[in-house]
Amino acid sequence: xxxxxxxxxxxxxxxxxxxxxxxxxxxxxxxxxxxxxxxxxxxxxxxxxxxxxxxxxxxxxxxxxxxxxxxxxxxxxxxxxxxxxxxxxxxxxxxxxxxxxxxxxxxxxxxxxxxxxxxxxxxxxxxxxxxxxxxxxxxxxxxxxxxxxxxxxxxxxxxxxxxxxxxxxxxxxxxxxxxxxxxxxxxxxxxxxxxxxxxxxxxxxxxxxxxxxxxxxxxxxxxxxxxxxxxxxxxxxxxxxxxxxxxxxxxxxxxxxxxxxxxxxxxxxxxxxxxxxxxxxxxxxxxxxxxxxxxxxxxxxxxxxxxxxxxxxxxxxxxxxxxxxxxxxxxxxx
Numbered sequence: 001x002x003x004x005x006x007x008x009x010x011x012x013x014x015x016x017x018x019x020x021x022x023x024x025x026x027x028x029x030x031x032x033x034x035x036x037x038x039x040x041x042x043x044x045x046x047x048x049x050x051x052x053x054x055x056x057x058x059x060x061x062x063x064x065x066x067x068x069x070x071x072x073x074x075x076x077x078x079x080x081x082x083x084x085x086x087x088x089x090x091x092x093x094x095x096x097x098x099x100x101x102x103x104x105x106x107x108x109x110x111x112x113x114x115x116x117x118x119x120x121x122x123x124x125x126x127x128x129x130x131x132x133x134x135x136x137x138x139x140x141x142x143x144x145x146x147x148x149x150x151x152x153x154x155x156x157x158x159x160x161x162x163x164x165x166x167x168x169x170x171x172x173x174x175x176x177x178x179x180x181x182x183x184x185x186x187x188x189x190x191x192x193x194x195x196x197x198x199x200x201x202x203x204x205x206x207x208x209x210x211x212x213x214x215x216x217x218x219x220x221x222x223x224x225x226x227x228x229x230x231x232x233x234x235x236x237x238x239x240x241x242x243x244x245x246x247x248x249x250x251x252x253x254x255x256x257x258x259x260x261x262x263x264x265x266x267x268x269x270x271x272x273x274x275x276x277x278x279x280x281x282x283x284x285x286x287x288x289x290x291x292x293x294x295x296x297x298x299x300x301x302x303x304x305x306x307x308x309x310x311x312x313x314x315x316x317x318x319x320x321x322x323x324x325x326x327x328x329x330x331x332x333x334x
Contacts, residue, residue, distance in 0.1 A: 043078065045109050048116035055120050072121060072132035076139040079117045086110050087148045111152045118153070122160040133164050140164075141174065144209060145181035147188035147201055151208060158212040168217050172226040175213050179233045182206055203237045203245050207252045210234060214255040223261050231256065238272075247286045250276060254293030262301050270297070270304060 051068055089095070089106065121136055140161045143149050149157075158175075165171040182205055188198055210230055221227050234256060237249030250273075257269045276282060276290035298304040 043082075043113060045112045045116070048113045052116040052120050055123055068120075072129075073135050075117060075121055076136060079114060079121075080139065080143075082110055082114050082117070083143060083149060083153070086114075086150055090148070107150070111150060114153055115156050118156045118160050122156075122163050137161060137164055137174065141178055141181070144178050145185060147182065147185050147198070147205055151205075154205070154208045155212050158209060159216060162213075162216045168221055169224065169226070172213075172217070172221065172224065175209065176226050176229065178209065179206055179230070182209070183233070200240075200242050200245055203240060203242075204248065206233050207237050207245070207248045211248075211252045211255060214252070214259060217259070219259065222259050227259060228264075238276075243283045243286065247283070247289055250286055250289040250293065254289065254296060257293060257297055258300065262303065265297060265301060266303055270294070273297075 055068070086107065089110075092098075095103070140157050144154065144157050144161075161174060162171050165174065182202060185202070188201065210233065213230075217227075234249060234252055237245050238253060240246050240249065253269070253273070257265055257273075260269065273290045273294050277287050277294060279287065294304070
């Protein structure tokens with residue numbers, strides 16, 4: 001148990017003012033320190049976590065953010081520097097020779113640290129200021145569009161971008177531009193990645209972004225032209241030669257269908273999913289995801305369980321048409 005002195009010391013440590021931004025040095029009386037700034041303390045995961053929790057519990061987050069990191073541009077600069085450090089670490093010549101535990105320890109610390117900075121910015125009331133919001137969005141866009149950005153940061157970045165937009169339609173427009181940037185990004189180079197591998201990385205990044213976006217927006221966006229246009233970015237993954245990409249592509253397609261109007265689901269995506277689920281040449285994992293997607297859609301759209309009306313249906317012996325559901329082998333891709 002802590003005694004009185006230990007409790008007071010712990011209280012002083014918790015309440016002590018901490019800042020990650022340089023601040024003016026105290027005057028030494030001779031005027032020699034005038035205009036000089038102290039070096040900003042190095043940021044470690046424990047300090048970043050402490051500051052993020054402190055921001056979450058504060059009644060005035062904007063003032064606390066200003067006290068800790070001055071402003072949003074400073075926070076974004078700090079975030080950028082740590083992400084750049086991660087990318088440089090992955091490109092080290094001796095990276096392949098390093099111990100796996102050493103690599104994992106460094107990456108985990110840096111990922112966690114970056115996530116805390118993103119959470120601080122997301123929860124900050126400073127993002128309500130137009131200038132800070134635009135700067136933050138430009139940094140998030142750059143981070144997401146860069147294929148070298150670690151996958152562990154994608155979800156937090158997308159959700160932070162969603163929180164920084166006033167309207168969902170504006171958020172969708174920004175994401176649409178990011179997807180184009182991802183497809184055009186040619187800065188991702190590595191000795192261990194050939195051209196085919198880079199294509200897979202690009203498709204998986206698009207799927208990751210789209211999956212989080214589709215989980216973040218409301219049903220009010222059903223039928224929005226920008227949302228409908230996302231399928232052109234998703235379709236290459238569904239038809240990819242890589243089975244893992246196809247599987248994740250179908251999972252993302254199932255989320256996309258939930259935000260698509262019934263007519264389009266019935267006319268385009270039901271036949272597509274039935275073809276995938278019924279293909280004996282497809283891997284069972286991909287077929288299973290297609291079947292799950294069909295089950296989800298059947299819970300929402302009653303027409304999913306109805307047989308299509310066809311004047312050429314076979315007639316039984318009494319001359320009545322049979323309403324059998326067609327075989328999946330007869331359904332072609334749209």
